[in-house]
Every structure is written in C-alpha cells, then in structure tokens.
Amino acid sequence: MRAIILEPEAPAGGVICVMLNEGVSSAQEAFRVMLRDEIAPALRELGFVGSGQIYRLPDDRHWARLGFQKSAFSMWEQVSFTINLSVVSKELWEQRRSAGRLPARPAPSTFYGPWMWQRRRCPDHVPQ
Structure with a gap:
C-alpha cells in the first residue's frame, strides 16, 4: 500500500491531500x-x-507540537488535511496557563493567541 502525496506548485503551499490508490x-x-x-x-x-x-x-x-488535521469535508476517495506546528516556551505557557484556562500542554491544531508561534500548511486547491 502506498499513499499518493500531492504538492501544489506554489512555494508557500504544502502537502494538500491523499487520494485513493491501488x-x-x-x-x-x-x-x-x-x-x-x-x-x-x-x-x-x-x-x-x-x-x-x-x-x-x-x-x-519549549513545547514543540506537530499535528495533522483532517478536513471535515474529506471523502472516501480523497482526504484533505492541514499540517499544524506550534512552538512556545514552557515558561510562557505556564504563565499564560496560570492566568487563564489553558490545558497542561498546547495542542498543535488550536490557536491560543499571537503570543505563541504557530504555523499551518493548508490545502491551496484540490487536484482533479
């Protein structure tokens, strides 16, 4: 079994989907x-x-977390997904956590605010 990984042409793009293969x-x-x-x-x-x-x-x-988030609109023949990466110092995380309602450690797919570094690689398009 081998999945097909497609990449868009644009340099800012990332992995966009997995499609059904033999x-x-x-x-x-x-x-x-x-x-x-x-x-x-x-x-x-x-x-x-x-x-x-x-x-x-x-x-x-530091907390450095990487996650693969499947799209809710994925179908049996195609899965679109986003790659999420978050990095934050554990000291800053604990400061913010003590002041609010944050979990013990960050989830890569959750946006907590501009005070921590987060990046997402989202699908640019769906290939035909």
Missing part, C-alpha cells in the same frame, strides 16, 4: 497508512515522538 480501500486508510509508514518514521528520525496525527519534539524549555 491496494487501499479508501483515502482515509491511505492517510492513516501514509502517516504510519512514511511520515512517522521520518519524524522519529528527526527526534519527534508520538503517533497517529500528533507528534512532539521533546525539549526541556
């Missing part, structure tokens, strides 16, 4: 297989830990 029963399965067999091993080589759609880069001073 050997997989749905694009949802291709997405899961792509994460498990291609993305996760590459991230682990870079020092990330995690599984499925959420990974983190262990660090004593």
